[in-house]
Amino acid sequence: MVAATFTHLHLAEQLDALHAELEDGPLRQELGLPQRAAMVEPKAPVFETRLRFVGTGCEYYGVWVMNLLLSVLSLGVFSAWAKQRKARWFAQHTELLGDRFDYHGEPLRILAGRVVAVVLLALYSYGFLISAALGWSVLVAFIVLGPMLFASAQRFRLANSSWRGLRFDFRPPTQRVYAVCVPVVALWLLGTALAALGASQEWLIAGVAVSVLGFPLAHARLKQLQHEHAWFGGQSFRFTAAAADFYGLYATAAVLLILAAVAIVLSMHFVLRTFGAAAAEQPWSIAFALLSTVVVWAVVWPYFAARMQQIVWAHTQWGDMRFAGHMSSAELWKLTLGQMTLVLLTAGLYWPFAAVAIARYRIESISMVADRPLAEVAVQPSTLASPHGSGDASADFFGLDLGW
Amino acid sequence: MGAISDNPTVYGVWFDGRSAERHSVQVHIGSDGQLKLRGAGSERTYGLSVLRSGERWRKGPWPVSLPDGGTLWLDETAAPLLVQLPSAYQSLQVWRDNAWRVMLVTLALVTLLLWLDRHGVGWLAQGAVQLLPRSVDEHLGNALSAKIDKEELTVSSLSDLRQAVLHDRFKPAVRFASGVKVRLLLRSYSLAENDAAEESLRNLRNFNAFAAPDGSIFLLDGLTNALSDDEVMAVIGHELGHVVHRHSMQTIARSIGFLALAGLVWGDGSTAMTTLGSGLQTLRHSRDAEREADAYAREFIAHLGLPPQTLMSTWVKVSTALAPMGGTLPSWLSTHPGLDERIETERRLLNLPPQVNR
Numbered sequence: 001m002v003a004a005t006f007t008h009l010h011l012a013e014q015l016d017a018l019h020a021e022l023e024d025g026p027l028r029q030e031l032g033l034p035q036r037a038a039m040v041e042p043k044a045p046v047f048e049t050r051l052r053f054v055g056t057g058c059e060y061y062g063v064w065v066m067n068l069l070l071s072v073l074s075l076g077v078f079s080a081w082a083k084q085r086k087a088r089w090f091a092q093h094t095e096l097l098g099d100r101f102d103y104h105g106e107p108l109r110i111l112a113g114r115v116v117a118v119v120l121l122a123l124y125s126y127g128f129l130i131s132a133a134l135g136w137s138v139l140v141a142f143i144v145l146g147p148m149l150f151a152s153a154q155r156f157r158l159a160n161s162s163w164r165g166l167r168f169d170f171r172p173p174t175q176r177v178y179a180v181c182v183p184v185v186a187l188w189l190l191g192t193a194l195a196a197l198g199a200s201q202e203w204l205i206a207g208v209a210v211s212v213l214g215f216p217l218a219h220a221r222l223k224q225l226q227h228e229h230a231w232f233g234g235q236s237f238r239f240t241a242a243a244a245d246f247y248g249l250y251a252t253a254a255v256l257l258i259l260a261a262v263a264i265v266l267s268m269h270f271v272l273r274t275f276g277a278a279a280a281e282q283p284w285s286i287a288f289a290l291l292s293t294v295v296v297w298a299v300v301w302p303y304f305a306a307r308m309q310q311i312v313w314a315h316t317q318w319g320d321m322r323f324a325g326h327m328s329s330a331e332l333w334k335l336t337l338g339q340m341t342l343v344l345l346t347a348g349l350y351w352p353f354a355a356v357a358i359a360r361y362r363i364e365s366i367s368m369v370a371d372r373p374l375a376e377v378a379v380q381p382s383t384l385a386s387p388h389g390s391g392d393a394s395a396d397f398f399g400l401d402l403g404w
Numbered sequence: 405m406g407a408i409s410d411n412p413t414v415y416g417v418w419f420d421g422r423s424a425e426r427h428s429v430q431v432h433i434g435s436d437g438q439l440k441l442r443g444a445g446s447e448r449t450y451g452l453s454v455l456r457s458g459e460r461w462r463k464g465p466w467p468v469s470l471p472d473g474g475t476l477w478l479d480e481t482a483a484p485l486l487v488q489l490p491s492a493y494q495s496l497q498v499w500r501d502n503a504w505r506v507m508l509v510t511l512a513l514v515t516l517l518l519w520l521d522r523h524g525v526g527w528l529a530q531g532a533v534q535l536l537p538r539s540v541d542e543h544l545g546n547a548l549s550a551k552i553d554k555e556e557l558t559v560s561s562l563s564d565l566r567q568a569v570l571h572d573r574f575k576p577a578v579r580f581a582s583g584v585k586v587r588l589l590l591r592s593y594s595l596a597e598n599d600a601a602e603e604s605l606r607n608l609r610n611f612n613a614f615a616a617p618d619g620s621i622f623l624l625d626g627l628t629n630a631l632s633d634d635e636v637m638a639v640i641g642h643e644l645g646h647v648v649h650r651h652s653m654q655t656i657a658r659s660i661g662f663l664a665l666a667g668l669v670w671g672d673g674s675t676a677m678t679t680l681g682s683g684l685q686t687l688r689h690s691r692d693a694e695r696e697a698d699a700y701a702r703e704f705i706a707h708l709g710l711p712p713q714t715l716m717s718t719w720v721k722v723s724t725a726l727a728p729m730g731g732t733l734p735s736w737l738s739t740h741p742g743l744d745e746r747i748e749t750e751r752r753l754l755n756l757p758p759q760v761n762r
Contacts, residue, residue: 059462062500069513072520076664085493088458092467099417099426100477102467130543164426165419165475233424284687349510379424 047374050367053360055093057353063089064352080111087160094363096163097375104167105160113153128196135196139189147181148174158230164378166233172225180225184218187211213254220246223308227316235319242315249311253304260296264289298340302333313366320377326365335361414482417465418443421473431476433485441476448472452488459493460486462501520665521685529657533650541653542585545618549589552616558594561625570628570636577637580707581648586619588640593624611725615643617652630725634710635718638701641708642715645700651693659686694740698749716750719743 067082084107091103124142128135151172158168187210194207220243227239271288306327313325339354370377413432418441419425429443439455441448448470456469464479468489478486491497499505560567567590574588593610610626621643628636646652662685698715705714723743 054463062506065506065509065513066496066499069509069516072513072516072665085459089461092461100465100467102475162475164424165421165473166424349514 044371046369047372048367048369049097049374050365051363052095053093053363054095055089055356055360057356060089060356061352064355076114077111080114081107083107083110090359091161096368097378099164102162103160104162105156109156113156116149124192128192132196139193139196142189143182143185146185147177150181151177154226163232169231170226170229171231172229176225176229180218180221183214184222187214187218217247217250220250223312227312232318238317240315240317242311245311245315249304249307253300256300256303257296260300264292264296267292298337299333302336303329306332309362309365320370320372321374322369324367324369326367327362332361414478414485416441416479416482417477419475419477420444421475429476431478431482431485433488455489457486457489457491460491460497466491517665525658525661525665525685526689529654529661532657533653536653538584538650541617541650542619545616545620545652549616549618549620549622552622553589553591556594557591557622557624560590560592560628562590562628566628569633570623573633573637574640577640577704577708578644580704581644584619584644584648586621586644586647589620589622590628591622591624593626608726611722613639613643615646617647617650619647621647626725627722630721631718634714635721637708637710638705638714638718641701641704642697644704645697646693648700649693649696651697654693655686655690658689662686691741695749698746702753713750713754716747716754719747719750723747
C-alpha cells in the first residue's frame with residue numbers, strides 16, 4: 001500500500017511538471033498562450049506509523065511458566081485465568097501512537113466457553129460411537145449453532161480488546177454469518193457424515209478431497225466476514241473486494257501442498273517397500289505421515305501467512321486510515337524455523353520466547369497510513385453511547401469465548 | 405495513613421471512553437482518601453474502592469478502570485499512588501518477576517509433567533475408567549464388534565468338529581473371569597476386492613485374534629489353523645485379559661489424558677506436535693497393556709492345568725508364521741512388545757536358559 005502511494009506521488013509529480021510546462025514553459029509560448037503564474041499542486045503528504053511491541057521474552061516467561069504450572073495442577077481449570085493473563089500481557093505491550101492496547105475478557109466467561117468447547121468436541125468425537133441418533137443430532141446441532149458460536153467467539157475477542165479506552169466490536173448481520181459459515185461447517189463435517197453413512201473408501205477419499213479443495217474458498221469468505229464487520233470506537237472497518245488476490249494465493253499454496261503430498265506419498269511407498277506390508281498396519285506409519293506434515297507445514301505456512309497478511313491489510317480500511325502488511329516470507333520462514341528449532345531443543349521451555357519473537361515480528365510489520373496526521377484520524381466522533389461491553393442480550397447469551 | 409504531603413501529585417493519561425482523545429491529567433489522592441483527576445477542563449473524584457486495576461507488569465504504564473467508563477493510565481512515576489491501588493494476581497507477582505523463583509517454578513513444572521507422563525495420566529485414566537460401569541464397555545463394544553463382523557469378517561472355514569471342540573473348551577474355561585460376559589467368535593478375514601492384489605497382506609490380516617470391549621473374542625482362521633488347541637486357549641486367555649482389565653476404555657481415557665497433557669505443554673503450538681506426542685505415549689501404554697494381558701494369559705493357562713510353556717510355544721509359532729511377511733519395527737513405534745521380547749519373557753519365567761539371537 002505504501003509502495004502504491006509512492007508511485008501515485010511520482011505520477012503526480014510528472015503531471016505537475018507537465019502542468020507547469022504548459023503554464024509557464026516554452027510550450028505555452030510556442031502555442032501563443034498568455035503567461036500565467038506557476039501553479040504547482042502541493043504534494044499530498046503521507047502520514048505513516050507502525051505498531052510497536054515492547055514486551056520481551058524474559059518478561060513473558062515468568063507469566064507463562066506459572067500459567068502452565070497452575071493450569072496443569074488445576075487439571076485445566078486455571079487455563080481460563082491463564083488466557084486472560086496472556087491476552088492482557090500481549091495487549092498491554094502493544095503500542096500505537098504512544099498508547100497501549102488492553103484486554104478485558106473475564107476468566108469465568110472464558111472458562112464457560114472452554115467447557116462448552118470440550119463438551120462439543122467430546123460429542124463430536126464419540127457421538128457416533130455411542131449411538132447413531134446422537135451422532136446425527138450432534139452434526140445437525142453443529143450446523144445450526146456453529147455459525148452463531150463462531151460469531152460469538154469473534155465478538156468476544158474483539159469486544160474485549162480496546163485502545164485509548166474505546167472497544168473494538170464485531171457486528172455481522174445474522175444472515176451473513178450463516179451464508180458464510182454453513183458451507184464451512186458442512187465441508188468440515190463432510191468426512192464424518194460420509195463415515196457415519198458407512199460410505200466406502202472411495203467416497204471417503206472424495207469427501208476429504210472436496211473438503212480440502214473447498215477450504216480455501218471458505219476461508220477467504222470467513223476472512224472477509226471478519227474484517228468487513230469489525231468496528232472500532234463507533235466506526236466500522238471496510239474490506240474492499242480481494243477475491244482475485246485470495247484465489248491466487250490459495251492456488252499457489254495448493255500447488256505447493258500437492259507437490260509436498262506427492263513427495264510424502266512417494267516416501268511412504270519407499271518405506272513400505274523396505275519394511276514390508278506389515279508396516280502399513282502399524283500406527284508408526286501415521287506418526288511418520290504426521291512428522292512429514294509438520295515439516296511441510298513449517299515450509300509452506302510462512303509463505304502463506306506472510307502473503308495473506310499483506311493481502312488482507314491492503315484491502316482493509318478504517319475511516320480515513322489505510323493499512324499495509326510488510327511481512328516477508330523469507331524473514332518469517334527464518335524466524336519460525338529458528339524459533340521452533342529452539343523450542344524442540346529445549347523440550348518446550350523456549351516456547352514463550354518464541355511466541356514473543358514471532359508476535360513482535362507480526363505486530364511490527366503492520367503499518368497505518370493516512371493523508372492527515374494519524375492522531376487526527378484516530379480521534380473519530382463515536383456514535384456509541386455505551387463504553388463498556390455490550391447490552392445486547394443475544395451476545396450475552398452467546399458471549400462465550402470458544403477460541404483457544 | 406500519612407500526612408497530606410505523603411500524597412503526591414503525579415501525571416497520567418486519561419481517556420473518557422467515548423472518544424480516542426488523549427488527555428494529560430494531574431492525579432492525586434486527597435486527604436479524604438479519594439482519587440482526584442484534574443485536567444481536560446474538569447475535575448473528577450473517585451472512591452478508591454470502585455477503581456479496578458488488573459495485573460501490573462514489571463514495566464508500565466498500567467491501566468486503571470474508572471467506574472464511569474473512562475481509563476486512567478499510570479506509569480512508574482505514579483508508584484507511590486499505585487501502592488494504594490491493589491492489583492490483580494498480586495500473590496503471583498513475586499513469583500513472576502524474581503529470577504530465582506521463576507527457576508523454582510520451572511523446576512516444579514518439569515517435575516510435574518514428567519510424573520504425569522510416567523504415572524499420573526495412567527492413574528487418572530484408571531480411576532476414570534473405574535467410575536464407568538461395565539455397561540458402557542458393552543455398549544461401545546456391541547457397535548464395534550457388530551461393525552467389524554459385518555464388514556470385515558466372514559464365516560470360519562474351520563471344520564465343524566474343531567469349532568465344536570473349541571467352543572466346548574471355551575465355555576467352562578471363561579468362568580475364570582467371573583462377572584464378565586464373553587463369547588467366542590471364530591471367523592475368517594473376508595476378501596474385499598481392493599485386497600485381492602496382495603495375498604500376503606490378506607494372510608497377514610487373517611493371522612490375528614482380538615477382543616472387543618463387549619467381551620466378543622474374535623479368532624481368525626490363519627491363527628487358529630497354525631496353533632494347537634492348547635495354544636488357542638492361551639490366546640483366548642490373553643484376549644480375556646484385555647476384556648477383564650478393560651483395556652479399550654483405558655486406552656480411550658489415556659489418549660484423552662495424553663492429548664490434554666500434550667495440548668497444555670505444546671500450548672498454542674502446533675496440533676501436529678500434540679498429536680504426535682500423545683500418540684507415542686499411547687503406544688507405550690498399549691505395549692504395557694499387552695504385557696498385562698500376557699500375564700493374565702499365564703494365570704489362565706495355570707488355572708486350566710495346561711502345560712506352562714503353552715504361551716511360549718504360541719509366540720514361537722506366531723513368530724515363525726510372521727517372519728516371511730516382512731521386517732520388524734522398532735518397539736517404541738509398535739502397539740505390541742516385540743515377539744522376541746515376549747518369547748524371552750516366557751523363557752525367563754519358565755527358568756529356561758535364554759536362546760542366543762540368530
